[in-house]
Amino acid sequence: MGHCVIQLVTGPAGSGKSTYCHIMQEHGLAMGPKHRRRIHVANLDPAAEHFRYDVAFDVRDLISVDDVMDELQLGPNGSLVYCMEYLLQNMDWLEENLDNYDDDECVILYLIIDCPGQIELYTHIPVMNKIIDQLRMWGYNHKMVSVFVVDATFVTDPAKFISGSLLALSAMISMQLPHVNVLSKCDLVEEASMDRVLEMESALQLWDVLGGDRASSDGGSILSSSPFRNQLQPPIENSTKQNSSTARRNNRERRWNRLTEAICSLLDDYSMVGFIPLNINDEDSISHVLATVDHAIQYGEDLEVRGADYDDDVGGEVE
Structure with a gap:
């Protein structure tokens, strides 16, 4: 074999x-x-x-x-x-x-x-x-x-x-x-x-260029273009809660970005x-x-050289 x-x-x-x-x-x-x-x-x-x-x-x-x-x-x-x-x-x-x-x-x-x-x-x-x-x-x-x-x-x-x-x-x-x-x-x-x-x-360059483009295009696009934008805005008295939620979300996004950058660096390093x-x-x-x-x-390195008259007969087990 x-x-x-x-x-x-x-x-x-x-x-x-x-x-x-x-x-x-x-x-x-x-x-x-x-x-x-x-x-x-x-x-x-x-x-x-x-x-x-x-x-x-x-x-x-x-x-x-x-x-x-x-x-x-x-x-x-x-x-x-x-x-x-x-x-x-x-x-x-x-x-x-x-x-x-x-x-x-x-x-x-x-x-x-x-x-x-x-x-x-x-x-x-x-x-x-x-x-x-x-x-x-x-x-x-x-x-x-x-x-x-x-x-x-x-x-x-x-x-x-x-x-x-x-x-x-x-x-x-x-x-x-x-x-x-x-x-x-x-x-x-x-x-x-x-x-x-x-x-x-590099993968890091890919994320910096295209990843940022995607994030900017996704972020806020639905809300800003929605006809119900005013209805979706929280009441003033909930602004503190909203700020806290926004801070947590931003912190989570920063951590995800650091993780992605570390993965990209791994791909680049090797x-x-x-x-x-x-x-x-x-x-x-x-x-x-x-x-x-x-x-x-390394296929073909040990094959025999064939002449130009090799015809259409591929019925046998050719390479």
Whole structure:
């Protein structure tokens, strides 16, 4: 075993992991003759319902969230954790499926694994860590890369963007793999707004510039524009109570701001979190993301050079 490279596509639910897998599979076949590759995609999400990519193998053939919910009367989150723990107890199933796609010593298989969207699996529940440890034992130690997908709509809100950065950092530390962060759904976000955030030199600068803008735009806007503003004003005799309440609120906001600044400083001090934008409608963007992931795993360095007459035959297990 161990003649394939593996992308583990992780990230929050709804961030676009399955779309990422589909786009990469199509892009692999659309690349030029010298670089074309067949990318296999496996589903490791027991809660998946449908996907557009061609499935190499599917964990739902072993166990699914729907079956667990029906038989054990668990909720969706508990059922997902149960399914992943069941997979850990039956890793021979995963080993057998990997063997089916990894039995040719002459070629390097490119496999993308679409992982579950429950973020706890990558932060504090050690399920994914144990699966990765088992993959290392099977010979994939230096052939795995984690691709953490975050919704680009987070870019429009500094607080959400910093939160997404912390999630990415937590997953990277927990999984202990070469790590690439991808901003998905960039086609749904105004390019100028996204570039403004990505061009910031630090998280602290991001919060100082955009966080302050958000606070000023939010604060008092509803009250000042409300036709009931006069009715909402407290009586004069309650001004002391109002001043006390305002002081407490201002003190709470100062403490929250100090906490946010400390978190931003943490991200800046280690400079370990960066994002690559992915626009599924832009071939250059897709190529850039794939090239970055390939570089992280050093894919292609040990491949044989192919001539220009390499034809459209991608039926075999090409890279």
